[in-house]
Structure formats: structure tokens, C-alpha cells
Amino acid sequence: MSPATTPPAAANYPHVFRPITVGALTIKNRIQYAPVVSNHAETLTGAFTHDLLAFVGAQARSGAGLVTIGSSPIDFDRARDFYGCLSVTRDTDTGGLSLLADEVHRYGAKLSIELTHAGAISNFRYPNGPAFAPSVIPGIHDPATTKQIDRDEMDEVKQHWVDCIRRLKIAGFDMAMIHAGHMNLFASFLTPLLNHRTDEYGGTPENRMRFPLEILAACREEAGPAFGLEMRISGDERTEGGVSLDERVQFLNAAAAYIDLVNISTGGFLNPLAIAYTHPSYHLPRLLNVETAAKIKEQIPIPVSVVGGIVTIDEAEEILAAGKADMVAMAKSLMADQELVTKARLGRTDEIRPCLRCLDCMRHPHKGAPFRCAVNPVTGRELQYREIPPARTKKRVLVVGGGPAGMMAARTAVARGHEVTLWERSDRLGGRLFECASLPLKDTYPPYIDWAVRTTNGCGAKVVLGKEAIPEAIAEEAPDAVIVAVGAELIMPPIDGIDLPHVVTVVDADLGLKPVGANVVVCGGGLSGSECALGL
Incomplete structure (x- = not known):
């Protein structure tokens, strides 16, 4: 060249x-x-x-x-x-x-x-x-x-x-x-x-x-x-x-x-x-x-x-x-x-x-399992997903949820030739990943969220924020297919006192949604608890 x-x-x-x-x-x-x-x-x-x-x-x-x-x-x-x-x-x-x-x-x-x-x-x-x-x-x-x-x-x-x-x-x-x-x-x-x-x-x-x-x-x-x-x-x-x-x-x-x-x-x-x-x-x-x-x-x-x-x-x-x-x-x-x-x-x-x-x-x-990637579903599945095949029949597809999975589903459905609408209940795309990105040590997360939001908004799907997928709304939309990608829910263990006002979730603490005070006990030593403690 x-x-x-x-x-x-x-x-x-x-x-x-x-x-x-x-x-x-x-x-x-x-x-x-x-x-x-x-x-x-x-x-x-x-x-x-x-x-x-x-x-x-x-x-x-x-x-x-x-x-x-x-x-x-x-x-x-x-x-x-x-x-x-x-x-x-x-x-x-x-x-x-x-x-x-x-x-x-x-x-x-x-x-x-x-x-x-x-x-x-x-x-x-x-x-x-x-x-x-x-x-x-x-x-x-x-x-x-x-x-x-x-x-x-x-x-x-x-x-x-x-x-x-x-x-x-x-x-x-x-x-x-x-x-x-x-x-x-x-x-x-x-x-x-x-x-x-x-x-x-x-x-x-x-x-x-x-x-x-x-x-x-x-x-x-x-x-x-x-x-x-x-x-x-x-x-x-x-x-x-x-x-x-x-x-x-x-x-x-x-x-x-x-x-x-x-x-x-x-x-x-x-x-x-x-x-x-x-x-x-x-x-x-x-x-x-x-x-x-x-x-x-x-x-x-x-x-x-x-x-x-x-x-x-x-x-x-x-x-x-x-x-x-x-x-x-x-x-x-x-x-x-x-x-x-x-x-x-x-x-x-x-x-x-x-x-x-x-x-x-x-x-x-x-x-003992093949490689997988959290952000690229093709990695490790190259033979299976060598290419995204065009859909035999174009459909009106509704994706419910604007987190990482919902955005990926919307982009893939558009790439296959479908007419896609994505509903997100909140006022932004990103889902739980957006919450994780608030921690200073996760400096790689905001660039990924920016990429995912930008490519989803630019892929040809209709993105509707502030829209809750209640049965009546879905019936009115009348899609040919619905992809449910509403994300994970917090698991609250059955511990006495967990519902007391001074007990907050790791998400609330990470996002600063609720005060945690100066004397803090983090209950749970997994990745979420450990990273929350580091953030505090």
C-alpha cells in the first residue's frame, strides 16, 4: 500500500x-x-x-x-x-x-x-x-x-x-x-x-x-x-x-x-x-x-x-x-x-x-472449558458463530431491558435484518454494569459502557428510555417476538435485621445512594463485598 x-x-x-x-x-x-x-x-x-x-x-x-x-x-x-x-x-x-x-x-x-x-x-x-x-x-x-x-x-x-x-x-x-x-x-x-x-x-x-x-x-x-x-x-x-x-x-x-x-x-x-x-x-x-x-x-x-x-x-x-x-x-x-x-x-x-x-x-x-469472554459472545465459539446468518423472515422484535445483554440482543437482531425496538425502564442504558462502573478501580468499565451505548444507539434499533414493559404495553406494541433481558436482581439473604434502616446494599453503597457512615461492616467477602470495601 x-x-x-x-x-x-x-x-x-x-x-x-x-x-x-x-x-x-x-x-x-x-x-x-x-x-x-x-x-x-x-x-x-x-x-x-x-x-x-x-x-x-x-x-x-x-x-x-x-x-x-x-x-x-x-x-x-x-x-x-x-x-x-x-x-x-x-x-x-x-x-x-x-x-x-x-x-x-x-x-x-x-x-x-x-x-x-x-x-x-x-x-x-x-x-x-x-x-x-x-x-x-x-x-x-x-x-x-x-x-x-x-x-x-x-x-x-x-x-x-x-x-x-x-x-x-x-x-x-x-x-x-x-x-x-x-x-x-x-x-x-x-x-x-x-x-x-x-x-x-x-x-x-x-x-x-x-x-x-x-x-x-x-x-x-x-x-x-x-x-x-x-x-x-x-x-x-x-x-x-x-x-x-x-x-x-x-x-x-x-x-x-x-x-x-x-x-x-x-x-x-x-x-x-x-x-x-x-x-x-x-x-x-x-x-x-x-x-x-x-x-x-x-x-x-x-x-x-x-x-x-x-x-x-x-x-x-x-x-x-x-x-x-x-x-x-x-x-x-x-x-x-x-x-x-x-x-x-x-x-x-x-x-x-x-x-x-x-x-x-x-x-x-x-x-477445563473453552475460552469465553464477558463482552464478546463469539470468543471461544468461532466455529458455531462464524457469521451472523440473515433471518429467513424479518420480524418486529421487542427487546426488554437495556443492560449489556439487552443491548447485545438488539444489535444482533438488527444485524440479522429484524426491525428492533428496545425498551429500558430507567433513563439510561447500561443496566447493572453502569452501577459497577462507579468504583474507581474499574476504570475499564466506562469505556465499554460508552461503546455499548453508542453502538446500540447507532445500530438501527429504536431505543425507548423510561418505558416499562407491562403486559398492556407489550400487547399494544404487538411484536412478533420478545427478548427478555431484564438483568439480575439482588439476592437478600434471610438474616435477622437485614431490613433495618442502617443496612444498605452493595449497589446503594457503590453508587452513593444511601449514607453508610464512618464505622462500616461489610457482610460478605466475595468480589462484590471486597470491591465495595476497597471503594469505601
Whole structure:
């Protein structure tokens, strides 16, 4: 595309849409789709499925230059940390893998996959012997069961990495990500918190780096010069006594002989809050790892990608423009709007559906279910909802309720070709979400409400505020169909005294509708109660 025809937003985000050379690869822009486990692979075997193909295709359609599939264990029997991980461990896997590569390449993106050995984080719902660790340490799923990996087993693990690289090359992948963060097996060799060995693989920083560097050297030998290798690390383990920044830089300078890109994440399983740092919600600051990435970038010779709490394309541009990273990795925002990067490139940023950072997406894979998104019903259902089919018969549809569900229903019904009217009893759209947005820590909620209200008002539906859906009014409207989306009601538990005048609901407290005084007891320690207490 010539400069004269460059889309306006691409010009507004020059650093985002500048291609980058990573090893022998040229990547079309600086956005990386960070690794996520969609749980669409076959649960017990990790085999390819068409649901997975549809999900990965949506990742590529987002417009990201590099798509990295999440958490594929190098040993499917004893290295997994999730349900539904994609297997790269059998030669017969290459057929399905090649379909994934073809799908991503259709959109001009490069395809990578995160290869991991979970080590002490191994998921004991699928046990096959004790978890490997550099030393006998508590396992996360079964604290009593870990095994200090011996030399023969180390050679076996190293060969697993090499074999996975070989299969990915055959399948047409462009890169592989070596997962060396979050205190998995690779990372646990590096940290003095977990590596208590007394042989040549423990003790000094140089010894603790020895096995990880042997793995990287073997992977590079198999990969050759044309296949890309990236590596994910925890820039900060978030645990006292962990790997220092200087040690981390020392390791990365040694690793730079073998890898083309490093991805800066954070956290490790010894810290109970590790999952919060690794997958930051609105409770944690945005741009969580950017300053650490910037310090590392200044001291190593290879490109740096950063992940963690990066929500908008504007934030990505700011990070890149400031020289704090060479690429920006995002995931949750790209699930909230599966065309985010493309919309930004085409100047349609006002259409981008904002991410709430609510982490509802992470709730599902940890219980063995596919990804879902609180604001995008298509995410995780790409095969089912590949497109919105036009209605066979145009109908007059009445939507009752102007909260998130009612607005989504109205927009979808209009997209299908129906004549839609939406009634909302109050004087505004937004429903309960509007009430949640009053809390200062939920700074992502107002942008989503603004987007939902704006797109609903502009979709072609007739929006009527201050209209209650009583039977007589519905009969007078005489719609062909009614969609009821009246939202949730507060549950009042049967507690003596709950109806006393000084007892207020969490909604009344959050919105400031009733005074709460200076001496407050919050009854209930769930998310609503905890956030109310923080707000007070």
C-alpha cells in the first residue's frame, strides 16, 4: 500500500504498524497475539480439532503480526499445566498443525507456539509419575510429589524439545516460543528459590543457566537459521530471593546466541498471587511489565516483546514509541474485539470493543472449558458463530431491558435484518454494569459502557428510555417476538435485621445512594463485598 493510501489510523500508529525483522522473519506489525490456551484441543490427547482451527483463525484475523498458540507441553504425559493443550508430541500431530499454519498464513501473520514443560506446576489430574524439578520441591498440584530430575531424564527432556521443533518445521510453523517463565521446569533451573542442586547444574548463576542453555542450543541446532525461536521469561519472579534483574540480563545475553526474540512476563508459582501478576485484572496496574522490559531491552542485543496489562492500541503505540519494547503482546483485548488491530489499521478505532480486564476469560480454561469472554459472545465459539446468518423472515422484535445483554440482543437482531425496538425502564442504558462502573478501580468499565451505548444507539434499533414493559404495553406494541433481558436482581439473604434502616446494599453503597457512615461492616467477602470495601 502506497503512503498516499495508508489508512488514517495506520498513520496515527506508525510504530505499531512498522514491520520488524526477527531472526530471518519479517513480521508485518509489532502486535503479538500473546499465548493463550483456548482449551479447544481434544482434552485427553491434545489432538487438533476444527474448533481450535476456528479459534486460531480468529487470532490471525485480529490483524496481529505474530500469533503464538499457548502452552503446548513437550511431553504430553507429564508436562502439562492445562486441560485442552495442543499436542506437538507425536509425528501424527503434524497434519493438524499444518492446517493451523495455513490458516494463519492466509492473513499474512506468522505462527508460533509456546512449548513448555510445566515441571512442578504439572497438572496432576493427568499423572504419569512424579513431576520433574531441579530439586525436590513442593509441587503446585500435589506438594508431596516431585522428583529431582537426573541426567538421563534431562537428556530425554531436551530431546522432547528438539522433537517438537522438528515437527513444527514440518508443519509449516514460523517460530516456537520456549517457555522459560513462571517457574516451570526450564525457569526453575534458573532460580535459586527452586534449584538447590550441588552438581554442575546448581549453585552459581553460571551453573543454574547450564541446562537451560543446553536446551536452547539443541533447539537452535534443530531449528536452523530460518526458523524463529522466541523465549518467554519472568522479568520479575515477584518472590523475595528470586532471580535478580542483573542475573536475568546475564542469562539473556548468553541465550541471545540461540534465540531471536524474548517475551517479558512476570511471576512464579511460589507466590500465591502469581496468577494475579501473570494474568493481571483491573485490580492491578496496566502496563505491568513495561519498565522491566525497558531495562532489559537496554542491555541485550535481541528484540524484546512485553506482555501484561496492555489494553489498548494507544498504549501499544506509546510503549513502542518510547523505545521500551520492540513488540507488544496482547491477548484479552484481542478476544474482546477479534478485529482490534485491523480496525486500528483502517481508522475504525471508535468501533473497537473495549476489554474489561475482568478475567472472566481465564475462569473457563482453569476448569477445563473453552475460552469465553464477558463482552464478546463469539470468543471461544468461532466455529458455531462464524457469521451472523440473515433471518429467513424479518420480524418486529421487542427487546426488554437495556443492560449489556439487552443491548447485545438488539444489535444482533438488527444485524440479522429484524426491525428492533428496545425498551429500558430507567433513563439510561447500561443496566447493572453502569452501577459497577462507579468504583474507581474499574476504570475499564466506562469505556465499554460508552461503546455499548453508542453502538446500540447507532445500530438501527429504536431505543425507548423510561418505558416499562407491562403486559398492556407489550400487547399494544404487538411484536412478533420478545427478548427478555431484564438483568439480575439482588439476592437478600434471610438474616435477622437485614431490613433495618442502617443496612444498605452493595449497589446503594457503590453508587452513593444511601449514607453508610464512618464505622462500616461489610457482610460478605466475595468480589462484590471486597470491591465495595476497597471503594469505601
